[in-house]
Amino acid sequence: MAIDPNQPVRVKKTIVTEGANVYPARENPYLPGEIPKQYLISEFCTQKGVQFRQLPDALQTINQTQSDQATISLKPGELVVTDAVPKLNINFASPAKIADFIDGLGPKTVEKLDACRQEEPFKSIEDLEARCPMPKASGKSWDTYKDAIEF
Secondary structure (H helix, E strand, C coil), X not given: CCCCCCCCEEECCCEECCCCCEECCCCCCECCCCCCHHHCXXXXXXXXXXXXXXXXXXXXXXXXXXXXXXXXXXXXXXXXXXXXXXXXXXXXXXXXXXXXXXCCCCHXXXXXXXXXXXXXXXXXXXXXXXXXXXXXXXXXCHHHHCCCEEC
């Protein structure tokens, strides 16, 4: 997936530029223009799970109903970066959607995953890891995607 310089990005691993600027990997996305364009490559950055949208012309209030109960008021036309994580139902998504959604899965792993879920749907991340482990070469585990996978 190409990195769009006009959209926010999440840095996957710390970037140290030739000028000794440091852009650490972090949960919050970087806004467009914060990361030099030559470093906007999939080796360093991702835009998966990061959404960027312009608010309508009416005043908007975002209520976070999580633990902090914070309220953020925005003016018309302001931009909002959300850290929404899209969900993938591992038992119903097409093999192509799974391969696109999860970095590092090759065709053989997707085929194996598809065969395993047809025998019996996955029930949890632990079940998924036990029956169809993530390839060691990816350097990840299914636990990495626990907030993005539904069963």
